[in-house]
Amino acid sequence: MAKQRPGRAGIKDVAERAGVSLTTVSHVLSGRRPVSEATRERVEEVIAELNYRPNRAAQSLMTRRTHTMALVVPDITNPFYPALAMGMLDVAEAAGFAVLIDNTHGDPAREELAMQQVLERGVDAIAFAGYGRSLDVLEPMIEAGVPAVAFGIAEASAGVDVISSDDHGGGYEAARFLVESGRRRLAFVAGPPTEGLRVGRLHGFEAFLRGAGLPARVHHAALTRDGGYAGTAALFAEGVIPDAIVANNDIVALGVLDYARRHGMDVPGDLAVVGFDDIDIADLVHPALTTVRVPAREQGEAAARVLLHRLDGDVSAPHSTVFPMALIRRESA
Amino acid sequence: MAKQRPGRAGIKDVAERAGVSLTTVSHVLSGRRPVSEATRERVEEVIAELNYRPNRAAQSLMTRRTHTMALVVPDITNPFYPALAMGMLDVAEAAGFAVLIDNTHGDPAREELAMQQVLERGVDAIAFAGYGRSLDVLEPMIEAGVPAVAFGIAEASAGVDVISSDDHGGGYEAARFLVESGRRRLAFVAGPPTEGLRVGRLHGFEAFLRGAGLPARVHHAALTRDGGYAGTAALFAEGVIPDAIVANNDIVALGVLDYARRHGMDVPGDLAVVGFDDIDIADLVHPALTTVRVPAREQGEAAARVLLHRLDGDVSAPHSTVFPMALIRRESA
DNA sequence: ATGAAAGCGCTAACAA
DNA sequence: TTGTTAGCGCTTTCAT
Numbered sequence: 001m002a003k004q005r006p007g008r009a010g011i012k013d014v015a016e017r018a019g020v021s022l023t024t025v026s027h028v029l030s031g032r033r034p035v036s037e038a039t040r041e042r043v044e045e046v047i048a049e050l051n052y053r054p055n056r057a058a059q060s061l062m063t064r065r066t067h068t069m070a071l072v073v074p075d076i077t078n079p080f081y082p083a084l085a086m087g088m089l090d091v092a093e094a095a096g097f098a099v100l101i102d103n104t105h106g107d108p109a110r111e112e113l114a115m116q117q118v119l120e121r122g123v124d125a126i127a128f129a130g131y132g133r134s135l136d137v138l139e140p141m142i143e144a145g146v147p148a149v150a151f152g153i154a155e156a157s158a159g160v161d162v163i164s165s166d167d168h169g170g171g172y173e174a175a176r177f178l179v180e181s182g183r184r185r186l187a188f189v190a191g192p193p194t195e196g197l198r199v200g201r202l203h204g205f206e207a208f209l210r211g212a213g214l215p216a217r218v219h220h221a222a223l224t225r226d227g228g229y230a231g232t233a234a235l236f237a238e239g240v241i242p243d244a245i246v247a248n249n250d251i252v253a254l255g256v257l258d259y260a261r262r263h264g265m266d267v268p269g270d271l272a273v274v275g276f277d278d279i280d281i282a283d284l285v286h287p288a289l290t291t292v293r294v295p296a297r298e299q300g301e302a303a304a305r306v307l308l309h310r311l312d313g314d315v316s317a318p319h320s321t322v323f324p325m326a327l328i329r330r331e332s333a
Numbered sequence: 334m335a336k337q338r339p340g341r342a343g344i345k346d347v348a349e350r351a352g353v354s355l356t357t358v359s360h361v362l363s364g365r366r367p368v369s370e371a372t373r374e375r376v377e378e379v380i381a382e383l384n385y386r387p388n389r390a391a392q393s394l395m396t397r398r399t400h401t402m403a404l405v406v407p408d409i410t411n412p413f414y415p416a417l418a419m420g421m422l423d424v425a426e427a428a429g430f431a432v433l434i435d436n437t438h439g440d441p442a443r444e445e446l447a448m449q450q451v452l453e454r455g456v457d458a459i460a461f462a463g464y465g466r467s468l469d470v471l472e473p474m475i476e477a478g479v480p481a482v483a484f485g486i487a488e489a490s491a492g493v494d495v496i497s498s499d500d501h502g503g504g505y506e507a508a509r510f511l512v513e514s515g516r517r518r519l520a521f522v523a524g525p526p527t528e529g530l531r532v533g534r535l536h537g538f539e540a541f542l543r544g545a546g547l548p549a550r551v552h553h554a555a556l557t558r559d560g561g562y563a564g565t566a567a568l569f570a571e572g573v574i575p576d577a578i579v580a581n582n583d584i585v586a587l588g589v590l591d592y593a594r595r596h597g598m599d600v601p602g603d604l605a606v607v608g609f610d611d612i613d614i615a616d617l618v619h620p621a622l623t624t625v626r627v628p629a630r631e632q633g634e635a636a637a638r639v640l641l642h643r644l645d646g647d648v649s650a651p652h653s654t655v656f657p658m659a660l661i662r663r664e665s666a
Numbered sequence: 667a668t669g670a671a672a673g674c675g676c677t678a679a680c681a682a
Numbered sequence: 683t684t685g686t687t688a689g690c691g692c693t694t695t696c697a698t
Contacts, residue, residue: 008477010675021685026677033678036683053453057393058675061690066390068433076419079613082409089409089436098450100401101434103422117431120386144341225617254617261619280412281614284558284587286594343691354669359693369667391691394674 009050018046029054060122068098069125069307071300072114074106079279080296081129084151087300088127095308097124106130111137119144125307127151127300135160147310149303156318161306163299163321170292170325171204174246174274177327179212183244183272187217189231189256190248198248201276201292205246215240223248228255236263243271244333250275250282250291257285257332272333276325287331295323342383351379362387393455401431402458402640404633405447407439412612413629414462417484420633421460428641430457439463444470452477458640460484460633461493468493480643482636489651494639496632496654503625503658504537507579507607510660512545516577516605520550522564522589523581531581534609534625538579548573556581561588569596576604577666583608583615583624590618590665605666609658620664628656 015025020039027033028043035043046052060066071088073081085101092099100123104110111130115137118126125147128138135157141148142159149161156162171188178186186209190202202218209216217239221231228247232255235242247253253275260267267273267287275282278293302321348355353372360366361376368376379385393399404421406414418434425432433456437443444463448470451459459474462484474481475492482494489495504521511519519542523535535551542549550572554564561580565588568575580586586608593600600606600620608615611626635654 012675022676023678023685024683027684030677034683039683053449055394055675056454057390057399058690059677060390061388061394061675061692062677064690076415076422077412079410079412079415082412082415085434086409086436089434093435093446098433098435098454100431101418101422102426102431103419113426116386121389121431251617258619281617284584284614285618286591345691355692356669356694357667360668363693365693367667372667388691391674392693394676394691395693397674 009052011052011054013050014043014046014052017050018043064122065311066122066124067096068100068121068123069127069304070100070102070114070118070123071303072102072104072111072126072128072130074104074129074131076101076103080277080294083296084129084300084303087297087302088304089300091301091304091308095304097304097308104130108137115140118146124311127303127307147307149306151299151303156320159318161310161318161320163302163306163323165294165299165323165325167198167200167294167325168204168207170276170294170327171201171206171246172208173204173325173327174201174276174292175205175208175212175216177329178244178246178272178274178333179208179214181272181333184214185217185240185243186214186246187219187235187242187244188246188248189228189235189252190218190220191223191227191252193220201246201248217242221252223252225251225255225258228252228257229259230255232256232259244274245271246274246276248276250277250279250289253289253291253332254281254285257287257289268331268333274327274333278328282328283330290330290333291328293326293328295325298323342385344385344387346383347376347379347385350383351376397455399455399457400429401433401454401456402460402637403433403435403447403451403456404460404462405435405437405444406462407437407464409434409436413610413627416629417462417633417636420630420635421637422633424634424637424641428637430637430641437463441470448473451479457644460636460640480640482639484632484636489653492651494643494651494653496635496639496656498627498632498656498658500531500533500627500658501537501540503609503627503660504534504539504579505541506537506658506660507534507609507625508538508541508545508549510662511577511579511605511607511666512541512547514605514666517547518550518573518576519547519579520552520568520575520577521579521581522561522568522585523551523553524556524560524585526553534579534581550575554585556585558584558588558591561585561590562592563588565589565592577607578604579607579609581609583610583612583622586622586624586665587614587618590620590622601664601666607660607666611661615661616663623663623666624661626659626661628658631656 015022028035028040102114127149129151138148206216219231219234221227245256256273275289275291278291282289282291348358361368361373435447458480460482471481539549552564552567554560589606608624611624615622615624
């Protein structure tokens with residue numbers, strides 16, 4: 001009777017074969033209403049026999065739920081995001097949700113496109129990672145009542161939950177660690193001064209040193225390996241020779257290491273180096289990089305959990321979850 | 334009149350407001366039947382006014398198409414897959430498809446679950462990457478008529494297209510390059526002999542040397558950094574001292590580099606080292622690793638394209654696409 | 667060139 | 683505990 005793609009059984013087939021109504025079958029599946037043990041068994045038998053699987057499209061049409069969430073990232077190729085994605089996938093899938101990934105290349109136009117998709121497809125919730133820009137893109141989600149979380153922004157704003165890591169604390173700890181291991185002439189290779197995101201790292205670093213009554217030298221450079229090299233060169237060229245350098249991220253730290261190697265310095269003997277992120281390569285380079293780890297996987301898990309809660313009816317005020325960063329001691333400091 | 338989630342307009346609203354029938358609106362959207370210029374304009378106006386977006390679930394119910402493909406990978410955290418994913422995402426999205434990513438952790442149970450999902454959700458096509466195991470998991474897809482492509486398997490088999498890279502050629506080129514740059518005592522640190530996948534690299538390596546009348550030493554070790562170290566140690570311990578080592582992948586090559594550094598060898602002076610994959614870190618270590626690049630992004634793009642073709646009605650015999658590998662010359666050889 | 671009407675496969679009042 | 687019935691928002695014959 002049901003036609004679906006030949007071979008695919010429909011709820012109608014099940015009902016017929018089991019000698020019950022559509023409704024009953026629907027209810028043994030959803031459990032939203034009591035069904036006698038005998039009937040349930042019979043139906044379940046038939047379901048197995050026919051290898052019946054409900055059609056999600058039809059379900060969604062009625063329930064307005066797709067059991068799908070979207071993860072929007074600027075660059076899936078940046079190792080931070082796969083780690084985050086894995087965390088999100090694991091908890092989402094465990095809850096029966098599928099995850100749709102969108103790669104925007106940081107392009108605002110594609111970000112908006114992603115939002116359109118979410119709306120059209122009836123995606124139930126969205127996790128958004130941009131490059132530190134504002135949350136305006138999420139406006140349509142809020143309007144449509146689609147639960148949303150954003151990564152990396154410190155403040156939970158109107159309608160969106162926020163997941164981030166404690167950059168300030170990480171910078172603070174890095175400085176503290178260095179000072180406690182005897183360093184006194186610390187410097188920080190930061191990103192361009194305009195870069196709004198991740199300045200917490202620098203601020204935390206400065207905060208500790210201020211408290212310790214030690215000077216904090218800072219050089220702004222590009223957030224690249226070359227930037228790290230150049231920044232270090234600048235630091236060594238002008239003023240006091242540093243005995244420890246904290247880099248804004250691991251890639252930059254690699255540039256610092258390059259400089260040290262090129263100039264025959266011993267790391268960590270002559271110069272201690274600390275990075276941020278704990279990217280995969282951090283423990284593969286030589287000397288292995290001491291770094292402040294940002295919990296990517298955990299953020300992904302948290303995002304999925306928050307979203308799941310919201311879908312479960314949690315309507316409390318938007319929440320901000322901040323993950324502590326952890327100093328990973330390796331060889332470079 | 335239409336109720337949807339308050340604020341969301343339905344096709345009915347558009348029809349009413351434009352003073353035409355549902356049918357007409359549907360057709361200006363799909364273009365599947367001529368509509369007078371005047372009507373089309375009016376309808377499009379209203380669509381814009383109401384910010385109308387068709388409901389995909391309803392569409393799918395009729396058309397049996399979700400404009401969604403699934404990408405199933407064993408470990409999204411392995412840098413190869415994000416690159417592949419990005420390629421796939423870019424071409425899929427350009428064609429109006431969304432991509433659902435599944436991370437199986439290489440677990441057969443989760444692989445099967447992914448297949449179930451694909452079936453239930455009516456995903457239109459699937460790209461599958463396993464850990465070199467058989468394609469039996471894809472059986473349900475073939476049965477259901479869902480276009481499927483598999484990565485890394487050389488032979489296109491019943492019902493599934495295949496995308497892979499030319500491991501044999503890569504191994505061959507690595508050996509050739511080394512010999513042409515004057516090396517004569519080449520060795521290969523391979524994975525466990527049981528490992529079916531990626532032996533092409535070794536075979537290609539051996540093939541060239543055989544042709545060149547040169548001996549090919551091989552040591553099997555774990556496919557880890559430590560494995561690379563141990564394999565190298567073994568090679569140096571027994572028999573002729575090699576002047577060039579090709580490692581089964583970059584991580585293993587890192588282990589080789591470790592050994593060289595530890596024993597005060599100059600790379601590439603005393604020992605040339607070549608890896609496989611060109612993972613991100615390859616050009617970040619010191620010395621920067623010469624490696625044979627496997628085209629991850631390209632494979633993802635190709636997969637999406639093949640799938641799109643199949644969905645377009647291409648019913649030719651399953652095809653196998655093999656991408657050439659490219660030797661990336663850096664400092665280690 | 668346009669409309670009316672019949673579903674797609676399912677859920678959810680409302681009855682019994 | 684179970685069944686009847688009316689849609690969900692859209693596409694698609696079949697008429698006009």
